[in-house]
Amino acid sequence: MSPIPRSPGSPGPLSALETTPADADTRRAVAPVICYPNDSLPPPELARYHAARANMTLRHRLMIAPRSAGVFEVPAGGIFRISCPEGSQVGDLNLFHAANPDERFYSGKTRALHGTHLGVGDRMWSGFPYLRPMATMIADTLAWYGCDAYGGRVHDVIGTRCDPYTHALLSGGAQYHQCCHSNLTRALIGDGFGAQRAEALVHDVLNVFMCTGFTQDSGQYFMKASPARQGDYVEFIAEIALKGVLSACPGGDCGTVHSSDQAQCHPLLVEVFEADPEVMAGWRSPEVNGYDRSHGM
Numbered sequence: 001m002s003p004i005p006r007s008p009g010s011p012g013p014l015s016a017l018e019t020t021p022a023d024a025d026t027r028r029a030v031a032p033v034i035c036y037p038n039d040s041l042p043p044p045e046l047a048r049y050h051a052a053r054a055n056m057t058l059r060h061r062l063m064i065a066p067r068s069a070g071v072f073e074v075p076a077g078g079i080f081r082i083s084c085p086e087g088s089q090v091g092d093l094n095l096f097h098a099a100n101p102d103e104r105f106y107s108g109k110t111r112a113l114h115g116t117h118l119g120v121g122d123r124m125w126s127g128f129p130y131l132r133p134m135a136t137m138i139a140d141t142l143a144w145y146g147c148d149a150y151g152g153r154v155h156d157v158i159g160t161r162c163d164p165y166t167h168a169l170l171s172g173g174a175q176y177h178q179c180c181h182s183n184l185t186r187a188l189i190g191d192g193f194g195a196q197r198a199e200a201l202v203h204d205v206l207n208v209f210m211c212t213g214f215t216q217d218s219g220q221y222f223m224k225a226s227p228a229r230q231g232d233y234v235e236f237i238a239e240i241a242l243k244g245v246l247s248a249c250p251g252g253d254c255g256t257v258h259s260s261d262q263a264q265c266h267p268l269l270v271e272v273f274e275a276d277p278e279v280m281a282g283w284r285s286p287e288v289n290g291y292d293r294s295h296g297m
């Protein structure tokens with residue numbers, strides 16, 4: 001179809017019909033290329049990590065009540081497990097270098113490198129200028145889920161975290177204080193950060209157990225009831241010394257609503273293990289990123 005010429009003097013909004021070029025179908029048919037082919041990344045030492053978890057020792061347990069968050073630490077080379085001890089529940093996870101909170105999880109670049117949802121062998125990357133693996137997923141009882149008929153997958157890095165600002169925006173100013181953003185902020189204040197610093201440290205999360213995708217027609221972010229059940233868990237090895245903060249989302253299994261007290265919620269359990277020291281002998285944390293930071297100056 002030929003484009004319809006615009007009549008001079010009547011700009012008006014452009015319609016798709018007016019702007020569709022003659023070769024539109026040809027342009028749409030161009031095959032995509034992967035933005036960041038990740039086969040040149042150093043492979044995770046999954047065989048070692050799996051051997052290390054076969055003989056690991058529980059060192060710490062943290063139960064996180066619904067609509068709250070908790071802080072935990074994992075030494076480099078340690079293993080942490082997040083589980084649903086009572087029922088299906090979504091968790092919003094932030095990670096920091098234990099000694100440097102400015103090195104924190106970068107969900108956008110993790111998404112660019114691994115895809116919209118994380119699985120075993122994928123890593124959680126820190127932001128610039130560090131950009132190194134913070135944690136590697138080594139076990140996942142929901143690995144069977146794959147991709148459902150709606151395009152939904154589990155453990156997403158496409159959502160941000162539920163927050164009171166978006167809630168106020170969409171609800172005409174309603175105030176709700178148990179969104180994951182606020183839960184994470186309160187937990188960091190409880191860990192000793194000042195209120196302003198704590199809120200500024202909260203970042204886009206890994207949505208543990210959350211089942212999400214984008215709608216085919218409108219491209220909108222959707223959520224659906226998590227397939228997680230009592231006893232399901234996901235496990236990570238800490239590639240560097242970590243401070244983790246995990247919120248038990250007020251959306252519960254995120255099958256209906258969030259940012260309110262309406263959904264049924266369950267606690268989340270964090271367990272920190274010492275990996276088998278013999279298997280981990282000689283293992284080292286990854287170095288920070290190798291870019292020289294001169295930026296062409």
Ligand SMILES: [Zn+2]
Pocket residue numbers: 092161162179180181248249250251258
């Ligand atoms: Zn949430």
